[in-house]
Amino acid sequence: MYISKDSFEINNINIGRYVTRIEYQYPKIWGDDTGRNLAGSWSGTLLGIYPKFVISFRKLSSNDIKTLAPIFDSATQTIKYFDPVKNDYRTVSTYSGDWGIGYNNPHGKAESFQISFICKERR
Numbered sequence: 496m497y498i499s500k501d502s503f504e505i506n507n508i509n510i511g512r513y514v515t516r517i518e519y520q521y522p523k524i525w526g527d528d529t530g531r532n533l534a535g536s537w538s539g540t541l542l543g544i545y546p547k548f549v550i551s552f553r554k555l556s557s558n559d560i561k562t563l564a565p566i567f568d569s570a571t572q573t574i575k576y577f578d579p580v581k582n583d584y585r586t587v588s589t590y591s592g593d594w595g596i597g598y599n600n601p602h603g604k605a606e607s608f609q610i611s612f613i614c615k616e617r618r
Contacts, residue, residue, distance in 0.1 A: 594608065
């Protein structure tokens, strides 16, 4: 679960009311010189840690989708969030993965779904 309902904004929109879960990931990106040698020893250059947020959205109404779709469709986003590792608020620029929604009933709410937001710069 995310830290609090007010701890995560995308493009100045507090998304706490739309979200059921936010997973904070910290993937390491390694240089081309990285790997194991024939003796099995690991070596390489850590290029950086690029935070990633996997966000699970609840079932959304058509009005909710109209509010959020421009965020998902944009090339980049600005995210303000509370970083539990650094113990402070941070603002980052991200790009997002693909998104899609499903409907079990054409007159009902969209099914829940996930989308990832990846930081463009290292932590």
